[in-house]
Each structure stands twice: as structure tokens, then as C-alpha cells.
Amino acid sequence: MTTETSAEIADPSLAREAEPLVQRLVNDRAASKLAAGDPTLWGADAEQEAAARLSWTTLHETSRGLLAEIDALRAELHEEGLHRVVLAGMGGSSLAPEVITATAETSMVVLDTTDPGQVADALEGELDRTVVVVSSKSGTTVETDCHRRIFEKAFSEEGIDPARRMIVVTDPGSPLQELAEESGYRKVFAADPNVGGRYSALSAFGLVPAGLAGADIAGLLDDAAAAYPALASDDESNPAVRLSAALAAAHGNGAEKVVFADSGSGIVGFSDWVEQLIAESTGKSGTGLLPVPVENVEASGFATAGGDATPVAIGPPDGTAAISTQGPLGGMMLLWEFATALAGRLIGINPFDQPDVEAAKEAARSLLDGPAGGPIATPAVVDGSIEVHPSGDWLSPGVGTVAEALRALITAAPSSGYLAVQAYLDRLDDASISVLRSELARRSGLQTTFGWGPRFLHSTGQYHKGGHQNGVFLQVTGDPGSDLDVPGRPYTLAGLQRAQALGDGQVLAQQNRPVLRLHLTDRAAGLVELVKAVQDLRAAG
Template sequence: MTTDTSAEITDPSLAREAEPLVQRLVEDRAASKLAASDPTLWGPEAESEASVRLAWTTLHETSRGLLAEIDALRAELHDEGLSRVVLAGMGGSSLAPEVITATAGTQLVVLDTTDPGQVADALEGELDRTVVVVSSKSGTTVETDSHRRIFEQAFTEKGIDPARRMIVVTDPGSPLQELGEQAGYRRVFTADPNVGGRYSALSAFGLVPAGLAGADIAALLDDAAAAFPDLRSDDPANPAVRLAAALAAAHDNGAEKVVLADSGSGIVGFGDWVEQLIAESTGKSGLGLLPVPVENVEAPGFATAGQDATPVAIGPADGTASVSTHGPLGGLMLLWEFATALAGRLIGINPFDQPDVEAAKRAARGLLDGPAGGPAATPLTVDGAVEIHPNGEWLSAGVGTVAEALRALVNAAPRNGYLAVQAYLDRLDDASISVLRPELARRSGLQTTFGWGPRFLHSTGQYHKGGHQNGVFLQITGDPGSDMEVPGQPYTLGALQRAQALGDGQVLAQQHRPVLRLHLTDRAAGLVELVKAVQDLRAAG
């Protein structure tokens, strides 16, 4: 092996279990076939989808032509004093640019929310020097379209030509391409349509916003190119083959959760990016790997991972990890993409479809089409500034406090289940709520994930509905301080956010999963009460 991009199985027992799967991938020449875009690797049922989803394997070469275009546009923008880049995108369109720019230390304002307060904060930036990258593969993403409408109106109200401030990244032939060209947007980039969203980090979706924000995207491609010869090799030392075999062997032995912690990689937020890649690629047909990004290698759920989870260090090998992956960002992205696709072959799923994502979108749309003002709900009971809304019939009517409801939710989890915390709030102003993840993990004894809504709907939302059905779900919603109209649409951002939470909860409940929604009628007071209720739970064990 010739590069700094590596994967090491540090748990001897897991290494022994993975070895037969390593040999199977080597004998099948799976890595070289994947690099050559062979769509037959995942069986006849997946072949049609895979045949139009494999161009990502050579993006480190095919994206080179974008570099000069992006550099020229960035120089042009800076000559006009436009140095603030706002990215309107969801899922694969936002997570890769965010980790690229955060790691590079360059500023990118990422809008992957329907929270009115967070969008208002983005609008309160310096519009005079702002450009907006509107990024959507389908060109119909409701959140992204809402952001576009809101910014266009804001520019117009300030006497700024919105078309000169709008840059589009989309697939060829999408409604967004047509709109951008008809409206005369400053630039419309079309990406390779044979790349799925979660595998698009090294395409225009990752490179355009990151490059305009000042990240060294040429180095990113260079690092991926350096890793590629090893990743396509049918050598048993291939790091992607070894990582895929380890994950699949663990899955087959009941460790379907992958706990991800940084161990000094120097990369910021990699767990959030790889979470989407793994969950949406593998979580289907009642199978798959649930990624659990945690705060550090000492966090609850990592060092204390039980038999249902595999701790993976992102960075140098850590003594508590079973697996570690190491390398520069471009190399690591390509490593995990290869490994995820190969793990899909071993587990027996199609890693390129997302059959359960649309269900929550349909439910949200149905609720938005209901009474004016969006969906409403009557709480089971109210505890201070927190309304308690169970979805389904799993919670006793006698529950009167938030702490009691939380304990009931934890008790509803099956053995080796997991708890998913889903916060439909402002991930900047309400960031303190993320403390709930380690606290709940410590006190419940369950592997616990934390996701900001609605962005997780474009990633782990697939796993929640299609993966192992052993999760319980804590939704946290809150009254916005003030709402925001979506120009040209019959709903507000607040109504859309509420519909997304209720719609997803509705779909999960239909699959007989326990869902508890805690609605904060006063966000600040409700957050304090919620944290106290979690602390009042008896520690697990």
C-alpha cells in the first residue's frame, strides 16, 4: 500500500472474523470491479440503479475541469466585494462542503434547516457581500427552494439584483437548472447525474461551495487520487476491503451500530458526513449499519461500546477502538465511499437506493396541505414549558412529567436497541441541546444518536425506517420566536418545520416504533427543564 490513507482492524477477534470476508472480496475482485463501475456487484435487483450511480469512483479525475472554473468565479466575486458564501442545501449537498470548509478553516454559512430563527440569522449577515449557492440534485428540494425564495426577496428588498447573487449546483435537466437559466442566475453548474447525493463530495456539489469559500479543493482531489490505486486494488491489504469486511463481520455478529469518534485526525465534522453515507447507503430491508457519531473517544457509547456496536476511530489508532481509519480528508472520503459500497455487497443490500426517504416527505406534504397555519396537535399533558406528545400507544396516560415520559421511552427500547434524538430547532442558537446525547447515552445504556431536523431526514432518516427496527425516537420541537413567510408558498418556515417533525413521527409510528415528541413552548425555559429531566433519570447500570 502506497498512501497515507489507511484502515486498521485493531481488535484481534474482529480481525479474525473479518478475514474470510476479506478473502471473499479479493477472490471476487470486488474492489477493481467497483473502480471500473461494474453494476453487477450487488445482484440483479440492484443492477439498474447501480448502473447510473458509480461515476463517483473517478471524480478525483473527472472533477479536475471544475477547478479553473471555480477559481475564476471566486476571483470575479471577490473583485466585486462578494466574499460571504451562503450554501442552501440538504444532505449530501451540504454535509461535504461543511466538513471541507470547517477542516480548511474557511467560512461557509450552511443553511440546511427550516428553523425560522436560523434562517433569519443568515439573512442578518452582510447581504451586500453575500452570494448564495443553491444546491439540489433533484432541483425540487423543498427546504432549498424555500431558502432560494427567501434570499431572492431579501436581495430585492435591498435593491440588489438577486440573479447576480445566485449560483446553482444541480443535475442536468432539473427544474432548478431551468429556473436558474431562465432567471439569468450568475452561474449554473450541472453535476454528473451518475453520482448519488451521498457519494458526491468530490463532485460539483462538494467542490463549488467549498472552493468559492476558499478551501483548497485541488489538494482534496490530489489526496483522493493518491489513495485511489490502493482502494481499487484486489490486494487483501486494501484499506477499503479491510474496513468493509470489518463492518460487515460485526454486522453479521449483531454489532450493527458503528460508533465514530475523532482521535486527532485534524478533520472537523467527519462523523457527520460519514453518518449520512453509511446510514442512507446500508439502512434498508431491515438490515444495515447505524452510525453513531460521538463527541470524542472518551464519550459514552465509544469506550463503553457493548456487543451491539463497533467503535471506530477517525484518526490515529486509539486503544479503545476496534477499527481506525487515518489519512487526509480527500483520501478518507474515497476510502469510506469504497468501503460502504463493498460492505453493502457483503451485507446483501443495494447501497445506492433510498426506498424509505420519500415516506416522511409525503407525510409532511400531506400535513402542509391541511388546515391553514400547518399541523397542530393536542399534548397528552404539559410539564412546565414542555408539552408531551407521544405518537402511538406505547405511553401510559398516567405519565405526568418529562422525566417519566423519557424513562418510559427508554424502557420501550428492545434489548440492544438504540435511542435517536431528533432536534427540530436552531442548531446555532439552540446548540446547547446537543449535550443531551452523551447524557442520555450514559443514563439509558443505549447507543444514542443526535440529529438536527430536518437535515437528518436526508441521511439517517432512511435507516430509521428501513434499517434494523430496534430504535426509539425522541423528537424535540419548539415554538419559534418569530416565524417567516416563504414567498410564493402558502406556508411559513415554522409550519414546514412542524410538518416535517410530525410527518416523520407519523411514519415511524406506523412502523410500530415508539416516538415521543417534546414541544418547548418557550425554548430557553423548555431546554433548561428538559436537561434537568434528563439529569433526573437514574443512571444506567
């Protein structure tokens, strides 16, 4: 892996189109103003929000004080035989530490799901060796609160003091901090409140769980610090300036999607992290950039990247990529944070708010007030182990199979639209469903994204509601093999998972977006049948 953080615009035409925007950013001294925390860069309407969200630009310095504290706690835990770290967190609280630990090849269990089977698997680990990091900026994240309650009960039932196994990362004064202090939890890390969740990779939210799991977080900060001078400079060679200008120029020419493939970066899962950063930062006011992570350059290349998408290689330059970015993980994170914020200035949006995220949460909460996470709908079609539930009236009454319903959904996509696959299933046991992304992309000719629910609600969910309104949505839900009660709450995990799927589907349907929910009454059989139905679709072109 290269030690230098860089961005290269490989496409000559895109480089020419980006050049005036590069000059604009340099002349406006945008990079140095961003580094200095100037909240006026995105206009008067964004100034108040930006003023409370810009401390991330100096985290490579201000987070240094956490290192000794994390190291001391890790040593203390290891002395007690506590080597297994479970992270309960959503969005920015889980995506950054997951990529940090995966790249460092250290072990950490990530819970960013409401699937009862996946949570049950985490409970079946060695509880006598387990600590739980409960991570939530607001301190009210419903999924994370469920995980905390479930693990507290499990520890108690094993005769373990739950308070000694709970470590909290949250903003100062949050309800979670108050609860942790009242309950005598082992440790509370108060994060910098002036850092938004998706820009928090180098804050306590990224460093505490990754450091406790054994990742080299000091090296991560060192790599970010090494990249910082170039990223903060008002110079044409600034990689963040060039990257943001290229993305904005492409967007201005109709390439509203950014296709990511790894070309040998040595970083594991970077696209999953950058997906949230870009989608939630830019996808609003009917505009924005939609990230489309694909498997890797060798497997799928950029074959589906047409005129509406910009191919980006994560790693060394690839002959088919218009842009390539490479460097160590800390530098890459800071590069993309700077570039995303600067791209927001060029596109004309506030990169620090997320105005449409709450809609799906509100819809889910309202459904939880009813039985079983919402009303039981009658399927339009039953095909083997799969129930077909369309939203609205876009699906023809004559459709009789899953393959026909999928074909109708694809046909409903507008010109230059996209298909979002949303799987409310077990990210581990049902992982085979992820093959649908590439299969549907090839057969539909649409840019196709894949997200695990409810994880994506804290990521691309903002773009789906606030970005370009040209998406069609395939939800996949399934009957759980078993369920888990949520202590102190009137719902189960399966009920919450169902409410989240139905609630998000309702919000999308209210915006006249076609939503097709395929419910697997038998997960194992249904997944096989679903893959076959996709294969029955005629290849695009």
C-alpha cells in the same frame, strides 16, 4: 495529519472474523470491478440503479475540469466585494462542503434547516457581500427552494439584483437548472448525473461551495487520487477491503451499530458526513449499519459501545477502538465511499437506493395542505414549558412528568435497540441541546444518536424507516420566536418545520416505533427544564 490513507483492524477477534470476507472480496476482484464501474456487484435487482450511480469512483480525475472554473468565479466575485458564501443545500449537498470548509478553516454559512430563527440569522449577515449557492441534485428539494425564495426577496428589498447573487449546482435538465437559466442566474454548474448525493463529495456538489469559500479543493482531489490505487486494488492490504470486511463481519455477529469518535484526525465533522453515507447506503430491507457519532475519544470514549456496536476511531489508532481509519480528508472520503459500497455487497443490500426517504416527505406535504403545518394536538402532559406528545398508546396514562415520559420511552426500546434524538430547532442558538446525546446514552444504556431536523431526514432518516426496527425516537420541537414567510408558497418556515416533524413522526409510528415529541412552548426555559429532566433519570446500570 498523516498523508497516507489507511484502515487498521485493531481488535484481533474481529480481524480473524473479517479475514474470510477479505479473501472473498479479493477473489471476486470486487475492488477493481467497483473502480471500473461494474454495476453487477450487488446482484440483478440492484444492477439498473448501480449502473447510473458509479461515476463517483473516478471523480478525483473527472472533477479536475471544475477547478479553473471555480477559481475564475471566485476571483470575479472577490473583485466585486462578494466574500460571504451562503450554501443552501440538504444532505449530500451540504454535509461534504461543510466538513471540507470546516477542516480548511474557511468561512461558509450552511443552511440545511427550516428553523426560521436560523434562516433569519443568515439573512442578517452582510447581504451586500453575499452570494448564495443553491445546491440540489433533483432540483426540487423543498428546503433549498424555500431558502432560494427567501434570499431572492431579501436581495430585491435591498436593491440588489438577485440573479447576480445566485449560483446553482444541480443535475443537468433538473427543474432548478431550467429556473436558473430562465431567471438569468449568475452561474449554473451541471453536476455529473451518475453520482448519487451521498457519494458526491468530490463532485460539483462538494467542490463548488467549498472552493468559492476558499478551501483547497485541488489538494482534496490530489489526496483522493493518491489513495485511489490502493483502494482499487484486489489485494488483502487494500484498506477499503479490510474496512468493509470488518464492518460486515461485525454486523453478522450482531454489531449493527458503528460508534465513531475522533482520535485526533485533524478533520472537523467527519462523522457527520460519514453518518449519511453509511446510514442511507446500508439501512434498508430491515438491516444495515447505524452510525453513532460521539463527541470525541477524550470526552466519551467508547464506553457505551457494547456487543451491538463496533467502535471506530477517526484518526490515529486508539486503544479502545476495534477499527481505526486515518488519512487526509480527500483520501478518507474515498476510502469510506469504497468501503461502504463493498460492505453493501457483503451485507446483501443495494448501497445506492434510498427506498424509505420519500415516506416522510409525502407525510409532510400532506400536512402542509392543512392549517399551520398540521393539526394542533392536545398534549398528554404539560410539565412547565414542555408539552408531552406520545405517538400511539405505548405511554402509560399515569405518566405526569417529562422525566417519567423519557423513562417510559427508554423502557420501550427492545433488546439491542437504540435511541434517536431529533431536534427540530435552531442549530446555532439552541446548540446546547446536543449535550442530551451523551447524557441520555449514559443514563439509558442505549446507543444514542443525535440529529438536527430536518437535516437528519436526508441522512439517518432512511435507516430509521428501512434499517433494523429497534429504535425509539425523541423528537424535540419548539415555538419559534418569530416566523418567515416563504415567497410564493402558502406556508411559512415554521409551518414547514412543524409538518416535517409531525410527518416523520407519523411514518415512524405507523411502523410501530415509539415516538415521543417534547414541544418547548418557551425554548430557552424548556431547554433548561429538559436537561434537568434527563439528569433526573437514574444512571444506567
